[in-house]
Amino acid sequence: LGLYTDFRSVGCFGLGFILDMKSLSQRQRARVGLFVVVILNLGVYIWSIVMQVKFNANDPGRIDWDDALYPSAFLPYFFVQTTGPLSQSYMYWLLSSFATDAQANVRNGAAFRCLEAIGQAISYGMNTQTEASPLIGFCVSFGLMALATAPMILLTNKTPDRIPADVILEGQEAIDAKIADEPEVVTGKMDQK
Amino acid sequence: MISPLERVVRSDGTRILVSEKIGTKQEFKLIKTTMTSSLIVLSAAWAMWSFFVSSLLFLCHEHHTDTLPVFRHLEHLPRDLLLRSRSCFVLIDLAILLHVSTSKSFIGFIY
Numbered sequence: 001l002g003l004y005t006d007f008r009s010v011g012c013f014g015l016g017f018i019l020d021m022k023s024l025s026q027r028q029r030a031r032v033g034l035f036v037v038v039i040l041n042l043g044v045y046i047w048s049i050v051m052q053v054k055f056n057a058n059d060p061g062r063i064d065w066d067d068a069l070y071p072s073a074f075l076p077y078f079f080v081q082t083t084g085p086l087s088q089s090y091m092y093w094l095l096s097s098f099a100t101d102a103q104a105n106v107r108n109g110a111a112f113r114c115l116e117a118i119g120q121a122i123s124y125g126m127n128t129q130t131e132a133s134p135l136i137g138f139c140v141s142f143g144l145m146a147l148a149t150a151p152m153i154l155l156t157n158k159t160p161d162r163i164p165a166d167v168i169l170e171g172q173e174a175i176d177a178k179i180a181d182e183p184e185v186v187t188g189k190m191d192q193k
Numbered sequence: 194m195i196s197p198l199e200r201v202v203r204s205d206g207t208r209i210l211v212s213e214k215i216g217t218k219q220e221f222k223l224i225k226t227t228m229t230s231s232l233i234v235l236s237a238a239w240a241m242w243s244f245f246v247s248s249l250l251f252l253c254h255e256h257h258t259d260t261l262p263v264f265r266h267l268e269h270l271p272r273d274l275l276l277r278s279r280s281c282f283v284l285i286d287l288a289i290l291l292h293v294s295t296s297k298s299f300i301g302f303i304y
Contacts (some may be wrong), residue, residue, distance in 0.1 A: 087243040091236060098232050101212040107227045112240050115233070119241030141245050148238035149229050155235045169210040 011082035012089045019093050025161040026097050034156050037090045038149055041083045045142045048076040052135050089118075101162045119144075123174065 018036060019029050051073060063069050095112055099105035126137055198213040215223070227233060 008239055091239055101210045104213055111227045111233045115237050115240035119244040122247045144242035144245055148242045151235040152239050158210040165210040
């Protein structure tokens with residue numbers, strides 16, 4: 001149970017490992033991260049849809065712990081716990097790649113969260129239709145992922161090689177260091193006078 | 194315990210750029226610009242999708258509607274027990290988070 005509930009944390013740390021690879025530029029990490037997230041989600045969707053189609057064709061009835069069918073029926077649920085949060089974590093990381101300062105990062109994150117809430121509301125609405133085929137939710141979700149992937153590829157291609165805020169700050173610090181050095185020279189000349 | 198962002202130093206020695214405060218009117222203008230920016234427009238479908246999945250799972254847990262397809266067949270998926278254990282592990286997560294947050298590398302992770 002512990003493994004089940006905490007697997008999402010493990011997954012997010014795993015993605016963090018990829019996104020923190022210093023040997024790759026920010027853009028390269030964004031591309032690798034997107035590939036990993038999409039492939040993992042795709043795998044879980046295909047697995048779940050295949051299982052559900054099988055169950056629709058031949059109702060297996062109740063499946064017990066020790067049934068051979070249990071792992072293949074339960075594991076998609078286990079993994080979807082990880083792939084869902086992964087996609088969110090990845091996106092917040094990607095948004096921060098475009099930040100020009102801390103405030104812009106917050107604005108981007110808040111705007112994104114606002115759109116997430118719309119998705120959540122639609123999902124809740126769909127879930128109230130409990131009599132609908134259980135495949136609908138998964139197929140809509142699968143379709144949304146396919147729809148979202150194309151603009152995300154565009155976005156990862158636009159990702160800067162370095163976070164703009166870091167570049168700006170480095171420039172500011174270099175100027176500050178220069179200014180801090182200059183007054184000493186001026187003061188020295190003044191003293192000589 | 195919570196330090197202002199401008200005083201934060203990441204594990205690699207870099208700092209976080211914090212701009213000067215701006216007025217409410219200017220802030221609203223920036224929010225409008227943000228909402229129509231290519232970054233948000235291009236990520237809109239991803240935002241909708243990423244929370245769509247979570248909501249499916251959430252309802253499955255909270256209302257026991259078994260809306261997630263394959264799981265209505267599972268004999269022993271004791272959701273009450275899962276929920277209770279989840280609460281325990283949320284506390285453990287928080288404890289780990291608290292511990293990790295005291296290390297410098299965590300700052301970079303947040304940013």
